[in-house]
Amino acid sequence: EVQLVQSGAEVKKPGESLKISCKGSGYMFTSYWIAWVRQMPGKGLEWMGSIYPGDSDIKYSPSFQGQVTISADKSTNTAYLQWSSLRASDTAMYYCARRILAYCTADGCLNTDHFDYWGQGTLVTVPS
Amino acid sequence: QSVLTQPPSASGTPGQRVTISCSGSSSNIGSYTVNWYQQVPGTAPKLLIYDNDQRPSGVPDRFSGSKSGTSASLAISGLQSEDEADYYCTTWDDSLNGPYVFGTGTKVTVL
Numbered sequence: 528e529v530q531l532v533q534s535g536a537e538v539k540k541p542g543e544s545l546k547i548s549c550k551g552s553g554y555m556f557t558s559y560w561i562a563w564v565r566q567m568p569g570k571g572l573e574w575m576g577s578i579y580p581g582d583s584d585i586k587y588s589p590s591f592q593g594q595v596t597i598s599a600d601k602s603t604n605t606a607y608l609q610w611s612s613l614r615a616s617d618t619a620m621y622y623c624a625r626r627i628l629a630y631c632t633a634d635g636c637l638n639t640d641h642f643d644y645w646g647q648g649t650l651v652t653v654p655s
Numbered sequence: 656q657s658v659l660t661q662p663p664s665a666s667g668t669p670g671q672r673v674t675i676s677c678s679g680s681s682s683n684i685g686s687y688t689v690n691w692y693q694q695v696p697g698t699a700p701k702l703l704i705y706d707n708d709q710r711p712s713g714v715p716d717r718f719s720g721s722k723s724g725t726s727a728s729l730a731i732s733g734l735q736s737e738d739e740a741d742y743y744c745t746t747w748d749d750s751l752n753g754p755y756v757f758g759t760g761t762k763v764t765v766l
Contacts, residue, residue: 562755564700571657571760572692572700572743589751622699640747641690641705648699 529553531561531623531646538652539613546609547649549623556604557581560626562642563597563608567619577626578606615655620648658683659744659758666764667734675761677727677744683756687747689727691720695740703742704729731763739765 534548549561562577576587580599587597599606606623624642631637660678667673677689691704702711704720707727717732727746731738744758 564757571741572694572745572757574745574755574757577755586754588755624700637706639706640688641702641745642692642700643702643705643711645699645701 529625529644531625531644533621533623533646533649536650536652538654541614541653541655542612543653544609544611545613545651546607547621547651549606549608549646551604551606551625554625557601560628561599561606562624562626563595563606564622564624565591565619566622566648572622575608575621580604580606613651613653615653617651618653620650622646622648657759658748658750658756659746661742661744661758661761663759664762664764666766667731668766669734669736671734672730672732673734673738673763674731675729675742675744675763677729677758679725679727679746679748681725682750683725683746683748684722684727685725686749689720689722689744689746691727691729692743692745693740694743695737700743734765736765739763 530552532550539545557580560577560579563575565573575591576597578585578597578599585597596609623646625644627643665673688706692700693703694700707722708720719730721728742761748756
C-alpha cells in the first residue's frame with residue numbers, strides 16, 4: 528500500500544528554522560516525483576515545488592524560489608521542506624504528494640501527470 | 656492569484672446535478688490535461704479526475720470531467736451529502752505562473 532506520512536505539527540517563532548518531512552512507503556521512492564503544496568488558512572492550494580529523489584532534480588514555483596528548500600534522502604525514502612528563517616506568513620498546512628507520469632492497463636501503458644497519493648499534511652504555525 | 660478561475664461556490668439539493676467550471680488559457684488548459692481534486696474540510700486533497708475525464712479506482716461514476724478548448728468542467732450527478740467539499744482543478748502552465756497551477760477552488764454545499 529502506497530503511503531506518504533508527514534511529520535507532526537510545528538509551532539515556531541519568527542526567524543527560526545524548520546525542516547518538515549514526508550516519508551514514502553509501499554513503492555519505489557526514487558522513481559516518482561514528490562511535490563509540496565501549501566494551503567494557507569481558509570485559502571486554496573498552491574504548488575510550491577517538486578523533487579525527483581532518484582537524481583535530486585528539483586523544480587520550484589517562481590513564488591517560492593528562494594523562500595524554501597526542497598530535498599530528499601534516498602536512504603530513508605524521505606522528502607523534506609525547509610525554511611531558514613520563518614515568517615508569520617508561513618503559517619499554513621503543507622502537504623506532500625506523489626506525482627505519477629505513467630500508468631499501465633491491460634491495453635498498455637499511458638502517459639499521465641497527476642498527484643495520486645497525498646500525505647496527511649503538516650500544520651506549521653508561526654505566531655506574529 | 657491563480658491563472659485557473661473557478662466559481663467560489665456551487666450548491667444543490669440531494670440528487671441534483673452540479674457543474675463546476677475551470678477557466679484557463681492557451682498556456683495551461685489549452686495545452687495540457689486537467690485533473691480535479693476533492694478536499695473534504697479538515698482532510699488532505701484526494702484525486703477525483705485525471706487526464707480530463709478519467710476516474711481513479713474507487714471514485715463513483717457520478718463524478719465526471721470534461722475539457723473543451725481552454726476550459727474544463729467537473730460534474731457531480733446525483734449529489735450526496737458526502738460530496739460537500741472543496742474542489743480544485745489543476746494543470747500545467749507554460750507561463751511564469753507555472754509550471755504547475757491549481758484553480759481558485761469551488762466550495763460545493765449540499766442544501
